Amino acid sequence: MKNRIEVGKPVGIEVSIAQSEVVAQCDVDVIAAYPITPQTHIVEHLAEIVADGDLDAAFIPVESEHSAMSACVGSSAVGARTFTATCSQGLALMHEILYIASGLRLPIVMSCVNRALSAPINIWGDQSDIMAERDTGWVQIFTENGQEVVDQTICAFRIAEDRRVMLPVIVNLDGFSMSHVIEPIRFYDTKQVRGFVGVYQPPLRLDPAQPMMFGPVGIPEIYTEAKKANDVALIESRQVIEEVWAAFAREFGNAYRALETYRTDDAEYLLLTVGGMSETASVAIDALREQGVKVGQVKLRLWRPFPHDDLAALLGKARGVFVFDRCLSTAGPGGPVASEVKTSLYNLRERPLVVGFIGGLGGRDVTVQQFADMVHKGIGYVAAGAAPVYEMVGVRE
Amino acid sequence: MKTKLNPTWRELELGCTVVEAGTSAEYKTGDWRSFYPKTDEDKCIACGVCYLFCPDHSRHIAPRKKKVEGAMYTHYFDFNFQFCKGCGICAAECPTGAIVMIEEGKK
Numbered sequence: 001m002k003n004r005i006e007v008g009k010p011v012g013i014e015v016s017i018a019q020s021e022v023v024a025q026c027d028v029d030v031i032a033a034y035p036i037t038p039q040t041h042i043v044e045h046l047a048e049i050v051a052d053g054d055l056d057a058a059f060i061p062v063e064s065e066h067s068a069m070s071a072c073v074g075s076s077a078v079g080a081r082t083f084t085a086t087c088s089q090g091l092a093l094m095h096e097i098l099y100i101a102s103g104l105r106l107p108i109v110m111s112c113v114n115r116a117l118s119a120p121i122n123i124w125g126d127q128s129d130i131m132a133e134r135d136t137g138w139v140q141i142f143t144e145n146g147q148e149v150v151d152q153t154i155c156a157f158r159i160a161e162d163r164r165v166m167l168p169v170i171v172n173l174d175g176f177s178m179s180h181v182i183e184p185i186r187f188y189d190t191k192q193v194r195g196f197v198g199v200y201q202p203p204l205r206l207d208p209a210q211p212m213m214f215g216p217v218g219i220p221e222i223y224t225e226a227k228k229a230n231d232v233a234l235i236e237s238r239q240v241i242e243e244v245w246a247a248f249a250r251e252f253g254n255a256y257r258a259l260e261t262y263r264t265d266d267a268e269y270l271l272l273t274v275g276g277m278s279e280t281a282s283v284a285i286d287a288l289r290e291q292g293v294k295v296g297q298v299k300l301r302l303w304r305p306f307p308h309d310d311l312a313a314l315l316g317k318a319r320g321v322f323v324f325d326r327c328l329s330t331a332g333p334g335g336p337v338a339s340e341v342k343t344s345l346y347n348l349r350e351r352p353l354v355v356g357f358i359g360g361l362g363g364r365d366v367t368v369q370q371f372a373d374m375v376h377k378g379i380g381y382v383a384a385g386a387a388p389v390y391e392m393v394g395v396r397e
Numbered sequence: 398m399k400t401k402l403n404p405t406w407r408e409l410e411l412g413c414t415v416v417e418a419g420t421s422a423e424y425k426t427g428d429w430r431s432f433y434p435k436t437d438e439d440k441c442i443a444c445g446v447c448y449l450f451c452p453d454h455s456r457h458i459a460p461r462k463k464k465v466e467g468a469m470y471t472h473y474f475d476f477n478f479q480f481c482k483g484c485g486i487c488a489a490e491c492p493t494g495a496i497v498m499i500e501e502g503k504k
Contacts, residue, residue: 105412166411204414211418218413221403226413228406 010184016041029080032071065090069097076106079205088115102137107160124363125175146183174276258302267296284371320382359393430483440495447487455481
């Protein structure tokens with residue numbers, strides 16, 4: 001495949017289009033997808049690339065996301081490199097098949113353009129969709145800008161198809177505020193990308209010449225062992241993820257970590273964010289540092305497998321950790337990220353006060369000032385020694 | 398069968414895949430049955446419809462002598478009760494009504 005986009009220097013491109021281009025560079029065999037806002041541009045553009053004859057792949061237009069993921073399971077089971085993209089209601093409709101993809105150890109790569117869930121119906125960004133799928137057994141990676149989307153999509157195929165992993169991978173990006181934004185993104189030579197991703201060689205596949213059965217019943221005598229095997233596979237994928245990120249840094253220059261840090265040296269307080277709004281929060285961190293507030297930022301890139309130990313090591317020494325969730329766990333113990341951060345810290349002998357803030361729901365903007373306000377408020381809670389279970393940011397009372 | 402019975406989680410094939418064909422022959426389902434099929438040999442014409450419709454292994458071709466309309470068969474269909482779940486499909490499909498379903502324990 002020729003280079004469709006100039007390589008080696010940043011080009012202005014919509015992030016959705018950029019992701020489609022890099023998926024094509026990764027030489028996928030099958031794309032089965034159903035269009036849903038704000039994922040639409042990704043699959044539309046992939047359909048164009050296939051129709052233009054620039055990618056030798058089957059594009060399967062299906063009648064729903066349930067069918068999309070089912071088709072992906074089938075194509076991956078025969079040994080085809082498989083990609084799909086979805087969000088929100090579409091991801092929710094895929095729900096039951098997500099478990100099947102991971103349970104059958106099929107290395108499907110999916111883009112999830114994070115969007116709110118109905119009702120009320122809302123097409124804009126938040127992370128409610130992916131948080132409802134956190135237990136599906138997929139590797140789940142977050143990004144915060146277009147370059148990260150491109151880079152993590154390349155990494156996703158190599159992680160998923162590694163013989164030691166053989167699990168599906170979701171690459172998350174924010175709906176609209178990332179997906180529909182034109183950003184400067186550096187592309188890589190297609191040959192180099194294909195060399196990095198490699199040729200998919202499935203250890204097991206459906207083949208009439210050597211019949212085998214994917215997806216047999218797991219009776220009570222087997223089911224627990226099957227779940228244990230999946231759990232260990234996902235936990236142990238962490239090592240491969242680190243290896244792939246290190247290899248990516250050597251090959252293409254950009255380095256990635258499960259937890260990215262920003263101005264955390266000497267920080268007494270840490271603001272923890274996930275996804276595209278992390279960049280807005282970083283601007284707030286700069287402003288607070290200028291005011292002399294000893295605050296830093298931790299950005300959670302790897303959501304599954306969850307980096308418990310790293311979090312405990314990084315956050316444990318802080319006085320206060322302020323977690324920003326773009327998802328409401330309705331009447332629950334806090335936002336999903338805050339809950340898990342608390343879990344990681346709870347058994348430490350000394351631990352920071354964790355304060356959960358929930359905002360940016362359904363495309364609501366969160367400003368630099370609001371992130372700064374969260375930090376100030378959090379510091380106040382630390383001084384008082386207590387905080388509410390969680391609180392919502394920017395809600396009209 | 399390659400797959401071990403009651404494997405540890407480490408011994409399971411990737412994704413619980415059954416890596417060979419025909420292994421259901423080793424999974425006996427006959428004890429699920431509450432009704433069993435009984436054939437009236439006078440009505441049976443050895444057509445094989447029961448064999449074609451049986452969803453499991455329970456109808457099979459066995460070496461048995463049977464005379465039908467003057468022709469002598471050396472093999473014809475018999476039940477393997479290790480697999481018969483008692484679903485009754487053979488009885489429903491039998492064109493001559495030769496097969497009837499009888500509750501277990503009754504004759």
